Amino acid sequence: MESFSARVRHALKDRDLQFALDRATAHLRSRTRTAFNSLENADAVRDKARQAKLDVLKNLDRYLIQFEAKLIENGTHVHWAETGRNACGIVLDIARNRDARNIVKSKSMVTEEIELNRALIENGFHVVETDLGEYIVQLAGERPSHIIAPIIHMTRDRVGRIMHEKLGVPYSDESETLTAYAREKLRREFLNADIGISGANFGVAETGTVCIVTNEGNGRMVTTLPKIHIAIMGIEKLVPGMQDLDLMLKILARSGTGQKLTSYTTLVNGPGNSPADGSPEEVHVILLDNGRTNILAGETAEILACIRCGACLNACPVYNTIGGHAYGDVYPGPVGSIVTPGLRGLAPWKDLPYASSLCGACREVCPVRIDIPRMLLSLRSSAVSETPQPPGIRFGMKLFGFLTENPDLYRFFGRAVRIVVRALLKGEWISKLPGFLDGWTKKRDLIKPPQESFQELWKKRKKRND
Amino acid sequence: MTEPDSTGPRDRILDGIRSALRTSIVPGNQETAPDSAAEEAAINREIILSRFTEELDLLGVDCFRESTPEEVARRVGLLIGGRKIFCWDSASLPYGIASVLRDEQVVTDRDNHGSQAEAEIGLTGCSAGIAETGSLMLIPGEGTSGKNSLLPEIHVAVVKESDIYYSMKEVFDHFKQELRKAPYVNIITGPSRTADIEQTLTLGVHGPGSVIVVIGP
Numbered sequence: 001m002e003s004f005s006a007r008v009r010h011a012l013k014d015r016d017l018q019f020a021l022d023r024a025t026a027h028l029r030s031r032t033r034t035a036f037n038s039l040e041n042a043d044a045v046r047d048k049a050r051q052a053k054l055d056v057l058k059n060l061d062r063y064l065i066q067f068e069a070k071l072i073e074n075g076t077h078v079h080w081a082e083t084g085r086n087a088c089g090i091v092l093d094i095a096r097n098r099d100a101r102n103i104v105k106s107k108s109m110v111t112e113e114i115e116l117n118r119a120l121i122e123n124g125f126h127v128v129e130t131d132l133g134e135y136i137v138q139l140a141g142e143r144p145s146h147i148i149a150p151i152i153h154m155t156r157d158r159v160g161r162i163m164h165e166k167l168g169v170p171y172s173d174e175s176e177t178l179t180a181y182a183r184e185k186l187r188r189e190f191l192n193a194d195i196g197i198s199g200a201n202f203g204v205a206e207t208g209t210v211c212i213v214t215n216e217g218n219g220r221m222v223t224t225l226p227k228i229h230i231a232i233m234g235i236e237k238l239v240p241g242m243q244d245l246d247l248m249l250k251i252l253a254r255s256g257t258g259q260k261l262t263s264y265t266t267l268v269n270g271p272g273n274s275p276a277d278g279s280p281e282e283v284h285v286i287l288l289d290n291g292r293t294n295i296l297a298g299e300t301a302e303i304l305a306c307i308r309c310g311a312c313l314n315a316c317p318v319y320n321t322i323g324g325h326a327y328g329d330v331y332p333g334p335v336g337s338i339v340t341p342g343l344r345g346l347a348p349w350k351d352l353p354y355a356s357s358l359c360g361a362c363r364e365v366c367p368v369r370i371d372i373p374r375m376l377l378s379l380r381s382s383a384v385s386e387t388p389q390p391p392g393i394r395f396g397m398k399l400f401g402f403l404t405e406n407p408d409l410y411r412f413f414g415r416a417v418r419i420v421v422r423a424l425l426k427g428e429w430i431s432k433l434p435g436f437l438d439g440w441t442k443k444r445d446l447i448k449p450p451q452e453s454f455q456e457l458w459k460k461r462k463k464r465n466d
Numbered sequence: 467m468t469e470p471d472s473t474g475p476r477d478r479i480l481d482g483i484r485s486a487l488r489t490s491i492v493p494g495n496q497e498t499a500p501d502s503a504a505e506e507a508a509i510n511r512e513i514i515l516s517r518f519t520e521e522l523d524l525l526g527v528d529c530f531r532e533s534t535p536e537e538v539a540r541r542v543g544l545l546i547g548g549r550k551i552f553c554w555d556s557a558s559l560p561y562g563i564a565s566v567l568r569d570e571q572v573v574t575d576r577d578n579h580g581s582q583a584e585a586e587i588g589l590t591g592c593s594a595g596i597a598e599t600g601s602l603m604l605i606p607g608e609g610t611s612g613k614n615s616l617l618p619e620i621h622v623a624v625v626k627e628s629d630i631y632y633s634m635k636e637v638f639d640h641f642k643q644e645l646r647k648a649p650y651v652n653i654i655t656g657p658s659r660t661a662d663i664e665q666t667l668t669l670g671v672h673g674p675g676s677v678i679v680v681i682g683p
Contacts, residue, residue, distance in 0.1 A: 027665045054495075061483045130672070156666070179663070216672050217671060217673030243639075270649055278611035278650075293483055296483060
């Protein structure tokens, strides 16, 4: 894979992407604001939802055992997967044992995370994404670029061309026509499917309920028509009880799409008694770790409270500039910059915590108030201490540390630098610093230092006032 | 049914979690913002009903309020006309609506998804309406499959006025047992929709593109 900065450079040059992002995220942000206005006691709801998620994390082992017991009581098969590979293996085993061939999937980030489609296709299964955006991503051979709006990076012209090329349907750039093509193609897939695979938005520990929300109805289709339903769920997705689920549902759709509630909220309790009632004969839940325990052990544990609404992506000035693909893995945006290094290891992903201006917009919009900037800083700190720094940087940092601890010296040096730079500088901006200092001005200009420092101004002002 | 799988992965994951929790940094309890929620019980029927119909309107759901069982049946008859219907068993449909359906327009095959999907209209009752969000909660049972409200392009739901609650919280409390017993439960809030293509709202992706609610006495 290209380096992070190369990916960013490409994204910045992609005019379609820039155009699509500008429009879409502004739209989503304004819808979310309006939707929260309609929520009574929004602050209390968010606080309580946060407490419920943190409570689950602090007692995760107990809640998982409770959830498992309820699932089994309801007749659901429970599987535990330490890695993505294990989870794919479990799905493959179920599919082989039941002589399945056709598999339909509803939208699920966790199955992207474990690259389930690839495993299924390599083993000869026919697997189709059924969320419209995910379907188009699959046709195009790409990856989703947003947690809830997978093709936020595509123009409708591009969607029309992809469908025309891959499905042989007449070209159109009308959302309605393109959606109708998908409905027809996918309806056939649903009716012929042997297995339906979904993720899980929430698992209710108290009742053994898996909650899946979708707007299109793909979540309902995959849990209703095929004889077998497999839900793959990260171990952190639990909530204690139904009343906590109510809190989560209140904030999820509002933060995600600006709706009060998603069109379809499906509560899956287990297999049904007869096919006529529209429930599968067999339900499996796969509880996936895949690095989550590692996250739980450290300073970024709080990110496991994330409900994957995507609001932090829409709010983030960096996401809005570089789009989802530049982050290089499944989870983009501020949340991804913490989750990806946590799940996959910090060393190969140490650039991600820097993909932020630490402006705090993500923390502000997060419905469960996750302190993303704090964790980005902590990851930056780990990234620096894990990688050996060049001697120049080490010396520079030591010097800076020394100066900040000695106020008189600090003032003296500051003053000296200001005087020298002001004497040498012609214009208002410095576009290139000499020697190794050039690293700073490569990506930004430096403004001419002021005549007096803040401390000096402050002293003067105090004197005047005294 | 399977027994807990006690070999390997389960115990390793749980042990991993327990040792992670020893070093984990999860923020402690914080003060929660004051919650001045009006007690839903205090909200009167008319407010609940008008909120329900307002929310349905915002969702683009057509809503009819009828005052007698006969009017409900007549309304349903007008709405479905001669079109093919995939509906709940006649005994389960409220207000004796089944009387307005003609045998030849009703899909009777309970297992064949293909023929069910050919029906134009899905006709159902409803376990509870949720005013706050304009939602319909359907708990399936004998003869009342979730497929009725999913496969056809139009969903007509008949709701009893007394089954409309203010909030989902209230509904979760009130239907606690039913919610646990059913293999699955659907809460339907407006038509099937997508905004995946350039944020353009488009209805009827996989589920019904049109939902019609008839409220009866």
